[in-house]
Every structure is written in structure tokens, then in C-alpha cells.
Amino acid sequence: MPMTYYLILSGILFTLGILGVILRRNAIILFMSLELMFNAANILFVAFAAYYQVLSGQMFVFFVMVVAAAEVAVGLALMVTIFRSRNSINVDELNSLKG
Amino acid sequence: MPPLGVLILYIILGLVSVGSAVGLLVSRNAVYSALFLVLNFLTVALLYLVLGAPFIALAQVTVYAGAIMVLFLFVIMMLGAEKLTSSSLRVRGLRVLAVVLGLVFAAEVALFLVVRGGVTAAPAEPTLAFGDPSAVGLMLFNQYTLPFEVTSVILLAAMIGAIVLTRGDLKDRLERRAQAEKKA
Numbered sequence: 001m002p003m004t005y006y007l008i009l010s011g012i013l014f015t016l017g018i019l020g021v022i023l024r025r026n027a028i029i030l031f032m033s034l035e036l037m038f039n040a041a042n043i044l045f046v047a048f049a050a051y052y053q054v055l056s057g058q059m060f061v062f063f064v065m066v067v068a069a070a071e072v073a074v075g076l077a078l079m080v081t082i083f084r085s086r087n088s089i090n091v092d093e094l095n096s097l098k099g
Numbered sequence: 100m101p102p103l104g105v106l107i108l109y110i111i112l113g114l115v116s117v118g119s120a121v122g123l124l125v126s127r128n129a130v131y132s133a134l135f136l137v138l139n140f141l142t143v144a145l146l147y148l149v150l151g152a153p154f155i156a157l158a159q160v161t162v163y164a165g166a167i168m169v170l171f172l173f174v175i176m177m178l179g180a181e182k183l184t185s186s187s188l189r190v191r192g193l194r195v196l197a198v199v200l201g202l203v204f205a206a207e208v209a210l211f212l213v214v215r216g217g218v219t220a221a222p223a224e225p226t227l228a229f230g231d232p233s234a235v236g237l238m239l240f241n242q243y244t245l246p247f248e249v250t251s252v253i254l255l256a257a258m259i260g261a262i263v264l265t266r267g268d269l270k271d272r273l274e275r276r277a278q279a280e281k282k283a
Contacts (some may be wrong), residue, residue, distance in 0.1 A: 006150075010112055011208035013139075019201045023194060028115040028129055028171060030178050032136050033168065036120055039143050042159075043208050050150040050229075057241050058230055065162050066250040070257035072167050072277050076174045077261035083178050084267075 006047035013040035030074065033098040038068045038069050108149075116142040129180045133171050140164040151231035 013036060020033025042061045049057025083089050101109075102144035119142065130227060140163045174180070214254035239247050266272065 005109065005113070007212040008209060009116065009211060011205055011244070012124075012178075013120055013199050014140055014208065015201050015205040016117070016124060019177070019197055020124045022197045023124065026129055028175055029123070029132050032123060032132060032171065035136065035163070036123065036139065039140065041144060043146060046150050046152050046155060049152070051227070055234060055238050058152050058235060059238060061155050062158065063246055063250060065158060067253060069162055071169055071254050072170060073257045073261045073275060074264070076170060077264040080174060080178065081267070083266050089178065089180060096197065
């Protein structure tokens with residue numbers, strides 16, 4: 001399958017991730033859309049690694065996965081803490097800097 | 100053009116991944132969105148397999164679909180988030196504007212990657228030894244040793260951060276303990 005297929009698929013998934021971040025107000029679904037954007041970039045990395053026959057693209061995917069896992073852990077811990085104090089994870093309501 | 104069976108596989112993979120991403124966006128229930136995202140991750144893992152990256156494909160299934168999404172589902176269940184959001188957006192017309200601008204962005208990305216990128220040939224057929232775990236492991240430990248060790252520090256920092264954030268300070272902990280005893 002030509003590279004165009006992977007480029008367009010990655011672009012569509014990235015755009016859908018951005019739409020999810022803008023349109024969804026639930027903070028957890030926002031994080032999930034962020035993961036979708038990470039995946040779109042990973043598809044590009046692996047496709048170019050296969051195209052140029054260079055293994056470093058797959059190495060980058062490995063590190064992106066590790067950083068995404070760390071970020072999800074800390075982000076969800078933050079969401080749990082915010083929920084405990086405000087009883088809401090609607091990002092429209094998290095609009096004051098008071099603790 | 101690849102043979103018909105491979106073409107059908109590619110079409111199905113593309114449709115399922117884009118369809119599950121759209122399902123993630125539009126479902127009202129957070130658990131359905133999480134399950135759609137799991138389907139998306141599994142489809143992308145199949146794509147990695149087709150592109151000659153077996154180690155990355157199984158790492159994707161194990162780490163993303165197996166650990167990260169399970170963490171998401173735990174937190175969704177714990178917070179009761181599936182019934183928590185109001186469905187109205189504060190800015191009127193945001194949905195239409197977002198879809199229009201999303202289409203503009205997608206067109207711009209397609210223009211940049213496809214027309215100006217100049218990469219139109221097909222990737223090589225995957226050989227057995229390309230994305231092999233032994234080749235990946237050799238490269239990880241020979242060329243990428245420093246980033247590999249740094250990832251262990253990143254994971255340690257994330258673990259400590261998650262524990263400290265959810266633990267709270269002493270006043271919060273005493274308060275929670277008092278509330279739990281009052282309920283019991």
C-alpha cells in the first residue's frame with residue numbers, strides 16, 4: 001500500500017483527536033483524545049521506519065509510549081484529586097485557580 | 100497495487116480505526132468511548148504488524164490497550180464519570196465551527212504530507228528480522244542507552260507523582276479517615 005495511505009490515515013486520526021480535545025468537556029475523554037493524537041503520530045513514525053528501512057522510527061514509538069503512559073498516570077491522578085475537591089470533572093467548571 | 104485480499108484488509112483496517120475514533124468522539128457514555136479507543140488501539144497494532152514492527156505492535160497491545168486503558172476504566176468507574184457531564188457547550192456554535200476548522204486542518208495536513216511531502220512509493224515488504232525483538236533490543240541497548248535509562252526515571256517520577264497527588268496532605272488524610280469511620 002503506498003505511503004499516501006498511512007499519511008492520510010495519520011492525518012485523519014490526528015484531526016479527530018484535536019476535535020475530541022476541543023469538543024468534549026469530560027476531562028477523561030479529553031485525555032483519551034490526547035492518546036488518539038499520540039497514536040496518529042506513532043503511525044507516521046512506524047510507516048516512515050518501514051519506508052526508509054531505518055529502525056530508529058520504532059525506537060521513537062517506544063519512547064512515545066513510555067512518556068504517554070507516565071503522562072496518563074499523573075493526569076488521571078490530578079483528575080481524581082480535582083474530583084475530590086470540586087465533585088466535577090467538567091473542564092468548563094474548572095475555571096478558578098483557587099485550590 | 101497490492102492483491103485483492105491485502106487491499107480489503109487495508110480498507111477494513113482504515114475504516115475500523117477511523118470509525119472507532121469517531122465513536123470515541125460522539126458517544127455520550129465515557130465507558131463506550133474507552134471501549135472504542137481500545138478498538139482503535141488494537142487496529143493500530145494490526146497496522147504496525149503489517150508495517151513490519153511486531154515488537155511495537157505487541158508493546159502497543161500490552162501498554163496502551165492493556166495498561167493505559169485499564170487505568171482509564173478504573174478511574175471512570177471510581178469517579179462515576181459515565182453520567183457526569185452536561186451535554187451543552189458554553190460557546191454557542193462551537194460544534195459547527197470545530198468541525199469546519201477540523202476539516203480545514205485535515206486538508207492542510209493532507210496538502211503538506213501528500214502533495215508537498217513527495218513520498219508516494221510503497222514501504223518495503225516487511226522482512227522477518229527488521230522489527231524483531233532482538234534487533235529492537237540490540238538497538239535499545241547499543242544506540243539508545245541513555246534515553247532508555249531516562250525512561251526509567253520518568254516512570255519513577257510519574258509513579259511518585261501519582262501517589263503524592265492522590266494521597267493528599269495530612270489534614271486531608273485525617274478528614275478522609277474520619278469520614279470513613281463515620282460511615283462505618
